[in-house]
Amino acid sequence: MNVHTAYTVLDLVGTFAFAISGAVAARQKRLDLFGIVCVTFLVACGGGIIRDICIGAVPPAGLSNWRYLAVSLAAAAITIVAYAPVRRLRQPVLFFDAIGLGLFAVSGADKALAYNHSAELAILMGMVSAVGGGVLRDVLLSRVPAILEREIYASAALLGAALEVGLTEAGWSSIWTAWVATIGCVLLRLSSLYFGWRLPVFHARESGNRSEQ
Amino acid sequence: MNVHTAYTVLDLVGTFAFAISGAVAARQKRLDLFGIVCVTFLVACGGGIIRDICIGAVPPAGLSNWRYLAVSLAAAAITIVAYAPVRRLRQPVLFFDAIGLGLFAVSGADKALAYNHSAELAILMGMVSAVGGGVLRDVLLSRVPAILEREIYASAALLGAALEVGLTEAGWSSIWTAWVATIGCVLLRLSSLYFGWRLPVFHARESGNRSEQ
Amino acid sequence: MNVHTAYTVLDLVGTFAFAISGAVAARQKRLDLFGIVCVTFLVACGGGIIRDICIGAVPPAGLSNWRYLAVSLAAAAITIVAYAPVRRLRQPVLFFDAIGLGLFAVSGADKALAYNHSAELAILMGMVSAVGGGVLRDVLLSRVPAILEREIYASAALLGAALEVGLTEAGWSSIWTAWVATIGCVLLRLSSLYFGWRLPVFHARESGNRSEQ
Numbered sequence: 001m002n003v004h005t006a007y008t009v010l011d012l013v014g015t016f017a018f019a020i021s022g023a024v025a026a027r028q029k030r031l032d033l034f035g036i037v038c039v040t041f042l043v044a045c046g047g048g049i050i051r052d053i054c055i056g057a058v059p060p061a062g063l064s065n066w067r068y069l070a071v072s073l074a075a076a077a078i079t080i081v082a083y084a085p086v087r088r089l090r091q092p093v094l095f096f097d098a099i100g101l102g103l104f105a106v107s108g109a110d111k112a113l114a115y116n117h118s119a120e121l122a123i124l125m126g127m128v129s130a131v132g133g134g135v136l137r138d139v140l141l142s143r144v145p146a147i148l149e150r151e152i153y154a155s156a157a158l159l160g161a162a163l164e165v166g167l168t169e170a171g172w173s174s175i176w177t178a179w180v181a182t183i184g185c186v187l188l189r190l191s192s193l194y195f196g197w198r199l200p201v202f203h204a205r206e207s208g209n210r211s212e213q
Numbered sequence: 214m215n216v217h218t219a220y221t222v223l224d225l226v227g228t229f230a231f232a233i234s235g236a237v238a239a240r241q242k243r244l245d246l247f248g249i250v251c252v253t254f255l256v257a258c259g260g261g262i263i264r265d266i267c268i269g270a271v272p273p274a275g276l277s278n279w280r281y282l283a284v285s286l287a288a289a290a291i292t293i294v295a296y297a298p299v300r301r302l303r304q305p306v307l308f309f310d311a312i313g314l315g316l317f318a319v320s321g322a323d324k325a326l327a328y329n330h331s332a333e334l335a336i337l338m339g340m341v342s343a344v345g346g347g348v349l350r351d352v353l354l355s356r357v358p359a360i361l362e363r364e365i366y367a368s369a370a371l372l373g374a375a376l377e378v379g380l381t382e383a384g385w386s387s388i389w390t391a392w393v394a395t396i397g398c399v400l401l402r403l404s405s406l407y408f409g410w411r412l413p414v415f416h417a418r419e420s421g422n423r424s425e426q
Numbered sequence: 427m428n429v430h431t432a433y434t435v436l437d438l439v440g441t442f443a444f445a446i447s448g449a450v451a452a453r454q455k456r457l458d459l460f461g462i463v464c465v466t467f468l469v470a471c472g473g474g475i476i477r478d479i480c481i482g483a484v485p486p487a488g489l490s491n492w493r494y495l496a497v498s499l500a501a502a503a504i505t506i507v508a509y510a511p512v513r514r515l516r517q518p519v520l521f522f523d524a525i526g527l528g529l530f531a532v533s534g535a536d537k538a539l540a541y542n543h544s545a546e547l548a549i550l551m552g553m554v555s556a557v558g559g560g561v562l563r564d565v566l567l568s569r570v571p572a573i574l575e576r577e578i579y580a581s582a583a584l585l586g587a588a589l590e591v592g593l594t595e596a597g598w599s600s601i602w603t604a605w606v607a608t609i610g611c612v613l614l615r616l617s618s619l620y621f622g623w624r625l626p627v628f629h630a631r632e633s634g635n636r637s638e639q
Contacts, residue, residue, distance in 0.1 A: 026361075032412040034368055035361035049267070054475070056484035058269040064334045080415055121490045135566075140348075142357045144568050148452075148461035155460050199458040202506055239574075245625040247581050248574035262480070271482040277547045293628055353561075355570050 011048065011061070014103030015068055018133055019044035019075030021096040024086060027079060029141060036080065039137055041072040047132025051108050051125045055115050094193060097134075101153070102185035104130040105160035106178050110168075119165050126161025127154060130185075152192035152199060160185025224261065224274070227316030228281055231346055232257035232288030234310040237299060240292060242354060249293065252350055254285040260345025264321050264338045268328050307406060310347075314366070315398035317343040318373035319391050323381075332378050339374025340367060343398075365405035365412060373398025437474065437487070440529030441494055444559055445470035445501030447523040450512060453505060455567060462506065465563055467498040473558025477534050477551045481541050520619060523560075527579070528611035530556040531586035532604050536594075545591050552587025553580060556611075578618035578625060586611025 022043025026036040045062030052060035062068045079086055108129025112122035131147050131154045138145040147154045163181035168174065191197065235256025239249040258275030265273035275281045292299055321342025325335035344360055344367045351358040360367045376394035381387065404410065448469025452462040471488030478486035488494045505512055534555025538548035557573050557580045564571040573580045589607035594600065617623065 027415055030414055031361050032414045034412050036415075038361055038367070053266055053479055054485055054489055059267055059330060059334055063267055063337055064331060066333050069333065069337075083415070117485060118490060120492050120495065121485055124489055124495075139352055139565055139568075140358055140361065142352075142355055142568055145566055148457050148464055148566065154464070199460050201456055201458045202453055202462075202509070240628055243627055244574050245627045247625050249628075251574055251580070266479055272480055272543060272547055276480055276550055277544060279546050282546065282550075296628070352565055353571055353574065355565075355568055 011103070011107045012067055012071055014100045014107060015044045015048075015071045016075055017096045017100035017103065019072045020079060020086065021094075021100065022133065022137060023076045023079035024083075025137065027083060033080075037073065037076045039140065040076040040079075041069065042140070043133040043137045044068065044072045044075070045133065046136040047104060047129040047134075048108065050132045051111065051129045054128070055112050055117055055121070055125060057111070057115060095190075098156075098186050098189040098193075101130045101157050101189055102160050102182040104133075105157040105185050106164045106181045109161040109164040109181075110174075110178070113165065113168060119169060122165045123158070123161045126164060127157045130154075130157035130160070152188060152197055155199065156185045156189040156192070159188055224316070224320045225280055225284055227313045227320060228257045228261075228284045229288055230309045230313035230316065232285045233292060233299065234307075234313065235346070235350060236289045236292035237296075238350065240296060246293075250286065250289045252353065253289040253292075254282065255353070256346040256350045257281065257285045257288070258346065259349040260317060260342040260347075261321065263345045264324065264342045267341070268325050268330055268334070268338060270324070270328060308403075311369075311399050311402040311406070314343045314370050314402055315373050315395040317346075318370040318398050319377045319394045322374040322377040322394075323387075323391070326378065326381060332382060335378045336371070336374045339377060340370045343367075343370035343373070365401060365410055368412065369398045369402040369405065372401055437529070437533045438493055438497055440526045440533060441470045441474075441497045442501055443522045443526035443529065445498045446505060446512065447520075447526065448559070448563060449502045449505035450509075451563065453509060459506075463499065463502050465566065466502040466505075467495065468566070469559040469563045470494065470498045470501070471559065472562040473530060473555040473560075474534065476558045477537065477555045480554070481538050481543055481547070481551060483537070483541060521616075524582075524612050524615040524619070527556045527583050527615055528586050528608040530559075531583040531611050532590045532607045535587040535590040535607075536600075536604070539591065539594060545595060548591045549584070549587045552590060553583045556580075556583035556586070578614060578623055581625065582611045582615040582618065585614055 019040050023036055023040040025043070026039035029035075031039060045060075045068050048068075049060040049062045052058065052062070105126040107126075109122045109126030111129075112125040113119075117125070134147065134153075135145045160181045163184050164177055167177040167180060172180075232253050236249055236253040238256070239252035242248075242252075244252060258273075258281050261281075262273040262275045265271065265275070318339045322335045322339030324342075325338040326332075330338070347360065347366075348358045373394045376397050377390055380390040380393060385393075445466050449462055449466040451469070452465035455461075457465060471486075471494050474494075475486040475488045478484065478488070531552040535548045535552030537555075538551040539545075543551070560573065560579075561571045586607045589610050590603055593603040593606060598606075
C-alpha cells in the first residue's frame with residue numbers, strides 16, 4: 001500500500017469518526033435535518049478542505065470525491081435513526097473525536113508531503129486537517145472554539161503530525177509511521193481527558209480583566 | 214447568449230439582490246458606514262469568492278471584476294439614501310434574498326461546470342455560492358447561521374443547483390435550464406416562507422439537553 | 427532593495443507588531459498556552475494567508491515561510507514572560523495594531539501587484555491583509571468584528587493600500603511609496619483614536635429596531 005492509498009483509506013475512516021461526532025453535536029443542538037447534515041459534513045471535511053486550499057490541491061478532495069460526502073451522509077443517517085444506541089456509548093463524541101483527530105493529523109501531514117511541501121507546512125497542515133472541522137463547527141455554533149480555551153486537543157494533533165513527518169523524514173516505512181503517529185496522538189488525547197491534563201493558563205492580575213464580550 | 218455570458222449576467226443581478234438584502238440587515242444592526250459597505254459586499258460576493266477558491270478560479274471574480282464591487286456599492290448607497298422606501302416594501306430582505314438565492318445557485322453551478330468539474334462538485338458549489346454570503350454575514354454578526362436552524366433555504370438552493378446540473382447534463386438549452394432551475398429554487402423558497410414549511414428537527418429526549426453554549 | 431525584498435521585510439515587522447497585539451488580547455481573554463500561540467499566529471498571519479489564497483500564491487507565505495511562525499512564537503513568548511512591562515505601555519495593543527495595520531496594508535497591496543493583478547484587486551488585498559487577522563480573532567472569540575461597528579480602522583488600511591497602489595502606478599520609487607503609504611495609514615488610524623473620529627452610523631428610526639441576536 002503506497003502513501004497515496006494509505007492516506008485515502010485513513011481519510012475515510014477519520015471522516016466517519018469525525019462525522020459521527022459532528023452529527024451527535026448537531027443533534028444535541030436541535031438543528032434541523034439540513035443543519036445536521038451540514039454540520040456533519042463540515043466537521044468531517046472542513047479541516048481537509050482548508051488544508052487542500054492551502055496546499056493548492058483544488059478542487060478539495062472533500063468536495064470533489066463523492067466518498068467523503070457519502071460517508072458524511074451515512075454517519076448523519078445512522079445518528080438520526082439510531083440516536084439512542086449511539087448516544088448511550090459512554091461519551092461517544094469524545095472517543096470518536098480522538099480517533100478522528102489522530103487519523104486526520106497523520107493523513108493531513110501525509111498529503112502535504114505527497115504534494116512536495118516542506119516539513120513545517122506538513123506539520124501545520126496535519127494539525128489544521130485535524131482541528132479545522134471542529135473550529136468551523138464552533139464558529140458556526142457561535143461559541144469560542146474549545147481548542148483555544150481548554151484541554152489538550154490541538155496539541156495532540158500537533159504531536160501526531162510531527163511524529164508522522166519526523167518518522168517519514170527519518171526513513172521509516174509509511175505503514176509503521178502512520179500507526180505510531182496516530183496512536184501517539186490518540187493516546188495523548190485520551191490520557192489528557194482521563195487524567196484531566198491541561199495546558200497552563202496565565203492569570204492576568206496586572207490588567208483590569210474587564211470582560212470584553 | 215452562451216453559458217459564460219449567461220452566468221455573468223445572472224451573477225450581477227443576483228449580486229444586486231443579495232447586496233440589497235445585506236445592506237438592509239447591516240443597517241438594522243446599526244453598523245457604521247464602512248460596516249454596511251463591508252457586510253453588503255460580503256453577502257453579495259462571499260459565496261462566489263468561496264466557490265472560486267474551491268474550483269481554482271483565482272483571483273475570485275468577486276474581487277477582480279470591478280462590476281461586483283460597483284453593484285455592491287450601489288446597493289449600499291441606495292439602502293442608505295432611500296432606506297424608508299426600501300424598508301417599506303413588505304419583507305424586502307426575504308424577497309430579494311429568495312431571488313438572489315435562485316440566481317446564485319444556478320450561476321454557481323454553471324461556473325463549476327464551465328471549469329470542467331464533476332456534477333457533484335457543481336451542485337455543491339451552486340449551493341455554496343447561494344448560501345455562503347449569508348453564512349459569512351451570520352458568522353460576522355456572531356450568531357448561529359439561520360440556514361442551520363430553521364426554514365427551507367439551503368435546501369432550495371440545493372434544488373436549484375441540482376436542476377441546473379441535471380437539466381444541463383440532459384442536454385437542455387442553457388437558457389431554458391437557467392430559467393427552470395432559478396424559478397424552481399425561488400418558488401420553493403417563497404412557498405416555504407408562505408406556508409411555513411420546515412425541515413424536521415429531532416428531539417433529543419434521550420440526552421440531558423444541557424446547553425453547551 | 428527591490429519590491430520583493432521590501433515587502434518581505436515589511437511583512438516581518440508588521441507580523442511582529444500584530445503578533446504582540448494578538449498575544450496581549452489572547453492573554454487578556456485567559457486562553458491557555460496553545461490558545462495564546464494560536465490566536466497570536468492567526469492575528470499575525472491570518473490576513474496574509476487569506477490574501478495569498480485569493481491571489482493564487484499557494485502555499486501561503488504565512489504557512490510555508492518559517493520566519494512568520496518564528497516571529498509569532500517569539501511575540502507570544504515575550505508577551506507571556508514579560509506581560510507586565512508589555513502591558514504597562516500605554517494602550518500597547520492599539521499602538522502596535524496601528525503600526526501593523528499600515529505595514530500590512532502596504533505589503534499586501536505590493537504582493538498583489540507583484541503577482542501582476544489589477545489595481546482594484548491590489549487595494550482590496552492590501553486591506554484584507556491588514557484587517558483579516560483581526561477579523562479572524564474576533565470571529566474565533568465569538569464577537570462582532572470591531573471594524574464593522576466602530577472607529578476608523580479598515581478605512582485607514584484602505585487609505586494605505588490605495589496610496590501604495592496609486593503612487594506605484596504614478597511611477598514613484600518603491601521605497602518612498604511604501605513610507606508615504608504606511609505613514610498615511612498609521613497617522614489616520616492614530617489620529618482617529620486620539621480625536622475620536624468615527625464613521626457615520628445611520629439611525630434606523632423607520633424600522634422597529636428589533637434586536638435579531
